[in-house]
Amino acid sequence: MAKFEYAPAPESRAILHIRPSYGLFIDGEFVQSSGGSTFKTINPSSEEVLAEVTEAGAADVDIAVRAARKAFDGPWGRLPGAERAKYLFRIARILQERSREFAVLESLDNGKPIKESRDVDIPLAAAHFFYHAGWADKLDHAGLSDGAGQPPRPLGVVGQVIPWNFPLLMLSWKIAPALAAGNTVVLKPAETTPLTALLFAEVCQQADLPAGVVNIITGAGQTGRHLVEHPGVDKVAFTGSTHVGKAIARSLAGTRKRATLELGGKAANIVFDDAAIDQAVEGIVNGIFFNQGHVCCAGSRLLVQESVADDVVMRLKRRVETLRVGDPLDKNTDVGAINSAAQLARIRELTQIGESEGATRWSAPCVLPERGFWFAPTVFTGVSQAHRIAREEIFGPVLSVLTFRTPQEAVAKANNTPYGLSAGVWTEKGSRILWMADQLRAGVIWANTFNRFDPTSPFGGYQESGYGREGGRHGLEAYLRTGASR
Amino acid sequence: MSSPSATARARELLGVGALTNASMTRWLNGLPGVDQVGADARAAGLGTRSIKTTSKAWAIDTAIGMIDLTTLEGADTESRVRSLCAKAMAPDPGDPTTPQVAAVCIYSDLVPVAVDALRGSNIHVAAVTTAFPAGRATMAVKLTDTRDAVRAGAHEIDMVIDRAAFLSGRYLQVFNEIAAIKAACAQDDANGAANGAAARLKVILETGELATYDNVRRASWLAMLAGADFIKTSTGKLSPAATLPVTLIMLEAVRDWRDLTGTQIGVKPAGGIRTAKDAMTYLVMVNEIAGDDWVDPHWFRFGASSLLNDLLLQRQKLANGRYCGADYVTID
Numbered sequence: 001m002a003k004f005e006y007a008p009a010p011e012s013r014a015i016l017h018i019r020p021s022y023g024l025f026i027d028g029e030f031v032q033s034s035g036g037s038t039f040k041t042i043n044p045s046s047e048e049v050l051a052e053v054t055e056a057g058a059a060d061v062d063i064a065v066r067a068a069r070k071a072f073d074g075p076w077g078r079l080p081g082a083e084r085a086k087y088l089f090r091i092a093r094i095l096q097e098r099s100r101e102f103a104v105l106e107s108l109d110n111g112k113p114i115k116e117s118r119d120v121d122i123p124l125a126a127a128h129f130f131y132h133a134g135w136a137d138k139l140d141h142a143g144l145s146d147g148a149g150q151p152p153r154p155l156g157v158v159g160q161v162i163p164w165n166f167p168l169l170m171l172s173w174k175i176a177p178a179l180a181a182g183n184t185v186v187l188k189p190a191e192t193t194p195l196t197a198l199l200f201a202e203v204c205q206q207a208d209l210p211a212g213v214v215n216i217i218t219g220a221g222q223t224g225r226h227l228v229e230h231p232g233v234d235k236v237a238f239t240g241s242t243h244v245g246k247a248i249a250r251s252l253a254g255t256r257k258r259a260t261l262e263l264g265g266k267a268a269n270i271v272f273d274d275a276a277i278d279q280a281v282e283g284i285v286n287g288i289f290f291n292q293g294h295v296c297c298a299g300s301r302l303l304v305q306e307s308v309a310d311d312v313v314m315r316l317k318r319r320v321e322t323l324r325v326g327d328p329l330d331k332n333t334d335v336g337a338i339n340s341a342a343q344l345a346r347i348r349e350l351t352q353i354g355e356s357e358g359a360t361r362w363s364a365p366c367v368l369p370e371r372g373f374w375f376a377p378t379v380f381t382g383v384s385q386a387h388r389i390a391r392e393e394i395f396g397p398v399l400s401v402l403t404f405r406t407p408q409e410a411v412a413k414a415n416n417t418p419y420g421l422s423a424g425v426w427t428e429k430g431s432r433i434l435w436m437a438d439q440l441r442a443g444v445i446w447a448n449t450f451n452r453f454d455p456t457s458p459f460g461g462y463q464e465s466g467y468g469r470e471g472g473r474h475g476l477e478a479y480l481r482t483g484a485s486r
Numbered sequence: 487m488s489s490p491s492a493t494a495r496a497r498e499l500l501g502v503g504a505l506t507n508a509s510m511t512r513w514l515n516g517l518p519g520v521d522q523v524g525a526d527a528r529a530a531g532l533g534t535r536s537i538k539t540t541s542k543a544w545a546i547d548t549a550i551g552m553i554d555l556t557t558l559e560g561a562d563t564e565s566r567v568r569s570l571c572a573k574a575m576a577p578d579p580g581d582p583t584t585p586q587v588a589a590v591c592i593y594s595d596l597v598p599v600a601v602d603a604l605r606g607s608n609i610h611v612a613a614v615t616t617a618f619p620a621g622r623a624t625m626a627v628k629l630t631d632t633r634d635a636v637r638a639g640a641h642e643i644d645m646v647i648d649r650a651a652f653l654s655g656r657y658l659q660v661f662n663e664i665a666a667i668k669a670a671c672a673q674d675d676a677n678g679a680a681n682g683a684a685a686r687l688k689v690i691l692e693t694g695e696l697a698t699y700d701n702v703r704r705a706s707w708l709a710m711l712a713g714a715d716f717i718k719t720s721t722g723k724l725s726p727a728a729t730l731p732v733t734l735i736m737l738e739a740v741r742d743w744r745d746l747t748g749t750q751i752g753v754k755p756a757g758g759i760r761t762a763k764d765a766m767t768y769l770v771m772v773n774e775i776a777g778d779d780w781v782d783p784h785w786f787r788f789g790a791s792s793l794l795n796d797l798l799l800q801r802q803k804l805a806n807g808r809y810c811g812a813d814y815v816t817i818d
Contacts, residue, residue: 003781004773009536279524322774331536428519
């Protein structure tokens with residue numbers, strides 16, 4: 001028994017009003033489905049049913065796309081950038097004002113700790129709207145015009161499909177640049193985490209956003225397919241698994257539609273022997289246990305220089321033992337619930353494979369709640385490149401530790417993956433950081449930090465991690481028709 | 487000048503035949519660096535812990551028991567010190583369940599007064615010596631200052647390091663000074679220490695003058711190598727005094743030192759910790775960085791004066807459900 005136990009410090013749910021059932025948000029209104037069915041969304045930390053949500057069918061998708069088209073051809077398409085900016089600023093302010101409501105709802109529906117939804121997800125979502133509000137009237141000066149001096153134009157109707165790991169944040173990554181560039185949107189949140197997107201629909205109403213500019217349709221894979229394949233959609237933006245991303249790319253091949261795909265990853269977090277060890281350990285923990293490891297750019301492969309490997313692993317385990325796993329709404333929780341039974345099964349399967357392949361498994365000795373979906377933070381040592389846990393995305397709180405001897409070997413191992421979303425480098429030597437960043441094939445390279453996000457910084461992958469960038473000036477390009485592509 | 491035992495142990499740890507400034511520099515520079523951004527972020531993260539209800543009550547009492555109740559003014563009089571000692575023994579006269587503080591911290595010439603006033607209690611007398619706070623005096627003066635305090639009955643000695651020597655890279659000189667003061671803390675016939683045991687040595691790094699976290703880590707290791715029983719952030723005479731990231735680095739240092747040598751060393755942040763909320767954040771840090779073993783007045787102290795009254799106000803609030811106001815706690 002520890003001397004200093006922290007008493008429960010739960011964030012109150014009283015601020016929230018979750019409706020028993022939700023329709024679809026189309027053309028500025030919540031409407032009933034025309035023929036679709038319903039499904040339930042649950043709290044993954046307790047399996048409590050939170051609300052009943054509509055599963056949009058093909059007819060619903062069609063109505064939503066038409067509403068978006070009408071808004072694009074109508075008032076929104078003719079609105080000057082400065083006017084669009086006002087709406088985006090207004091949405092950003094409302095997100096900040098209602099941040100506690102959003103944070104509690106996100107933690108309930110997703111299972112992530114309240115300290116992360118409160119301190120990371122919601123503030124960053126608001127920041128994306130603020131940032132893109134600033135671009136809306138400056139697109140002519142973003143360096144995206146063609147040689148003839150023609151200003152860039154919006155694409156039209158954008159179909160967007162987002163994942164369950166950062167529900168509101170991924171929504172903001174998609175909607176903010178699309179609207180700043182003058183497009184209209186039909187967005188489908190993930191089937192396990194639809195609630196903050198539906199609350200965002202209320203924000204659109206509160207901000208008096210013209211009807212049809214943002215449409216939110218809920219549903220699972222089939223609804224997403226209807227949206228992606230709808231002929232009225234000009235562009236598809238998808239964040240999710242590489243498996244689904246490939247299917248989308250296949251279905252779009254040969255059409256006029258454009259696509260950006262932000263897919264899986266198996267990032268290397270590379271620790272050199274001269275690194276600031278205590279901070280590197282923090283970076284490793286943040287890299288893989290942040291958001292239960294449900295992060296596409298998670299540092300799921302630790303590459304540590306052999307000369308410090310034992311020390312780093314010892315410190316890492318000691319640190320992981322202090323992580324507090326439990327009630328996502330408790331302000332002292334560090335690691336929350338796994339988002340769904342299906343995801344938990346996938347994590348269990350891959351960790352089982354890791355053991356049978358001969359890697360050494362260590363899990364933090366924490367007591368897991370009985371109800372809900374839970375997985376203790378886990379570290380595999382003795383992992384080699386050939387093991388599946390070193391190659392496949394686990395998307396859970398599971399770290400694979402590999403070692404290297406020279407910088408060249410670190411680069412070779414880090415790049416030896418079909419993915420290429422992110423990488424981390426830990427060293428006190430500035431020249432080595434630059435050399436590594438030059439050699440690593442990944443869209444984001446963090447030096448002496450990990451999992452830091454900012455709306456000004458483009459994010460996206462190499463190879464099977466997808467294509468296109470989100471955020472920054474580069475991210476705007478994905479939502480604009482410019483010179484060559486007119 | 488330094489004690490043979492400190493030098494012998496240092497030679498062994500450094501793996502050198504002769505202790506030179508060069509060998510000491512190499513050893514200190516071989517410590518892993520501290521990334522400032524990461525250290526600040528970790529400290530800020532611990533600051534978001536939410537300590538409520540029963541934990542809060544426990545933390546408040548624990549923090550009171552860790553206070554070195556301090557007065558270090560040129561204007562300190564005998565009666566001021568006696569008044570402080572009375573407060574140390576009965577922090578809240580209206581509530582006898584209130585724990586006593588750990589120690590009273592005063593200038594060395596007032597040690598006899600404090601020893602007399604605290605007689606019969608378990609509260610320690612800590613004396614600042616070595617030409618506190620600047621440390622600008624000859625070694626002979628610093629030693630005499632320390633011996634006087636020990637002879638007068640001080641249980642704990644708070645010394646300052648020579649920051650000038652440290653910043654100009656004369657690490658061996660800093661080492662020798664600490665080791666010599668440590669020897670002067672020992673009870674022997676020459677010292678004639680009155681309390682029957684060696685005084686525990688707290689080494690003040692004055693981190694506000696060391697400028698970088700790398701320096702804080704090096705100074706911590708240097709002090710521990712030379713025989714410190716405690717490493718302490720600040721004199722309290724300079725801003726910034728104690729900060730969360732600096733204390734974090736010192737807690738990492740004592741944790742790693744015990745892993746290396748098996749010897750446990752205490753930590754004392756001093757100066758600038760004024761509220762119960764601050765104190766609880768420090769306790770969270772002790773708990774999560776150094777661990778359970780340091781959550782104890784023998785191994786962790788707060789150098790503070792106004793902190794005590796805020797802890798008492800919060801304690802009353804927990805007991806009565808309302809804030810009583812400043813007139814319901816005593817001004818030492």
